[in-house]
Amino acid sequence: MTTAKPLRVGMVGYAFMGAAHSHAWRTAPRFFDLPLQPQLTAVAGRNASGVRAAADKLGWESAETDWRRLIERDDIDLIDICTPGNTHAEIAAAALEAGKHVLCEKPLANSVEEAERMTVTAEAAAKRGVFAMCGFSYRRTPALALAKRMVDEGRLGAIRHVRAQYLQDWLSDENAPMTWRLDRSKSGSGSLGDIGAHSIDAAQWIAGQKITGVSALLETFVPERPLAGDLVGLGGHGDVGQDTPRGAVTVDDAAIFSARFAGGAAAVGAVGVFEATRYALGRKNAMRLELNGTKASLAFDFEDMNALSFYDAAESPDAGFRRIFVTEPEHPYVGNWWPTGHGLGYEHGFTHQVVDLVHALAQGTQPEPSFANALQVQRVLAAVEASAANSSQWQKV
Numbered sequence: 001m002t003t004a005k006p007l008r009v010g011m012v013g014y015a016f017m018g019a020a021h022s023h024a025w026r027t028a029p030r031f032f033d034l035p036l037q038p039q040l041t042a043v044a045g046r047n048a049s050g051v052r053a054a055a056d057k058l059g060w061e062s063a064e065t066d067w068r069r070l071i072e073r074d075d076i077d078l079i080d081i082c083t084p085g086n087t088h089a090e091i092a093a094a095a096l097e098a099g100k101h102v103l104c105e106k107p108l109a110n111s112v113e114e115a116e117r118m119t120v121t122a123e124a125a126a127k128r129g130v131f132a133m134c135g136f137s138y139r140r141t142p143a144l145a146l147a148k149r150m151v152d153e154g155r156l157g158a159i160r161h162v163r164a165q166y167l168q169d170w171l172s173d174e175n176a177p178m179t180w181r182l183d184r185s186k187s188g189s190g191s192l193g194d195i196g197a198h199s200i201d202a203a204q205w206i207a208g209q210k211i212t213g214v215s216a217l218l219e220t221f222v223p224e225r226p227l228a229g230d231l232v233g234l235g236g237h238g239d240v241g242q243d244t245p246r247g248a249v250t251v252d253d254a255a256i257f258s259a260r261f262a263g264g265a266a267a268v269g270a271v272g273v274f275e276a277t278r279y280a281l282g283r284k285n286a287m288r289l290e291l292n293g294t295k296a297s298l299a300f301d302f303e304d305m306n307a308l309s310f311y312d313a314a315e316s317p318d319a320g321f322r323r324i325f326v327t328e329p330e331h332p333y334v335g336n337w338w339p340t341g342h343g344l345g346y347e348h349g350f351t352h353q354v355v356d357l358v359h360a361l362a363q364g365t366q367p368e369p370s371f372a373n374a375l376q377v378q379r380v381l382a383a384v385e386a387s388a389a390n391s392s393q394w395q396k397v
C-alpha cells in the first residue's frame, strides 16, 4: 500500500484519448514510484449511459454528465481534458481558476487567440502553485526522448536539416465517414493541427531550436463525406450508400511546409521540411523525424517505435546507419518496464507523460510542455495557414 498523497483526477471525454489517458493514470503508479498517487476519481461526458459505461470500463470511480461538476467538486485536484479543441479554452480556464491543475490534449486550442488566453491564465495559476501542461505525448516515446538526449549531449553537432513527416491513411477512402476531426469548428484544423502539431513540437524540442518562418500549402482532397456515425473520430466505416447524406469537410487533408529554425548554440539555424497527411496509403501512423547535424544524423519512424537509427560521421563511412534498439534499462523510461529487448507501445507515451507530470506537481515545478510551449506550436500552425492562404508566401512565426 502506498503512503503517497493522492492526486485526484477528473477527466473530461472518454473516447480514444480518454481511453489512452485512463490507461496511463491506472498504470503509471504500478510501474513507477510516484510521489503522488493518482486516483481516477471522476469522468465527465454528456451522454449519461455512455459516460457511465466508460467509467466502468476504464476504471473511474464516478461519472458526471457536465464537466462543470468536476470543477465544482472539492475531491478533484486535476482536470484532464480529452475533448475536441473547441472546448479546451473554457474548461482549462475554469479548472485553473478553481485551483485545479490541468493536463490538456493537443493542439492546445483552435486559435492563437485562445491559446494566448489559456497561457495567461496558466501563468497566473502557476504563481499560485497550480500548473498546466499540454499533452504532446510523443515527447515521452523512449526513442524520441533518447534522440533529444543525444542532441543535447552534442552528438549531432549543429543541426542543419529537420525532416518531419506524419503519415496516416485513414481518410484515403472517400467514403470514410465525417468525424469531428474534419469539422473546423470543433478541431480547428485537419492533418495540420491533429498530427502536424506533434511533428512541430517534437522537432523543435529535439533540435532545441524554434521555427521562425514557413512557406506552406494545404489541400482538401475530399470536400464532402458521408454523415454516418463515427464514435472514435477515426473513420470506422459504417453502412454508406449513394443516398447517405454528406457533410462538408472544412479542414485540410494534407499540410506541407518548409521552415527555418533559429536558437540553440548553432550560429546558423536548421532548415526543415514538414508533411502531414491522412492520405498516405499504407502508412498507418508513420510519425517520422530525421535530423542531420554536422557530426551525425538520427532517424525515427513511429511504425518502428522501439528503434532509433544513428549515423556517426566519425565512424567508418561504410558502417552506415546503425539501429539502436531502444530497450536498454539506461534508455529513457525503459528501465521501469520489461527486460531488454521486449519493447514498448503507443500507450507507454501517455503513461510516461503522467509520470513526468506527477513528479513536477509534487515538486511544485512547471511541467513541460507548458501552455507557453504549446502556444508557440499554435503560432506555427497559424503561420502555416496564413502562408497557405497567401499562395505559400513566406510567413514569419
Ligand code: SOE
Pocket: 016, 168, 194, 195, 198, 234, 285
Ligand atoms: C488521430 O489522427 C491521432 O489519433 C491523433 O489525434 C493523435 O494525436 C496521434 O497520436 C495519432 O493520430
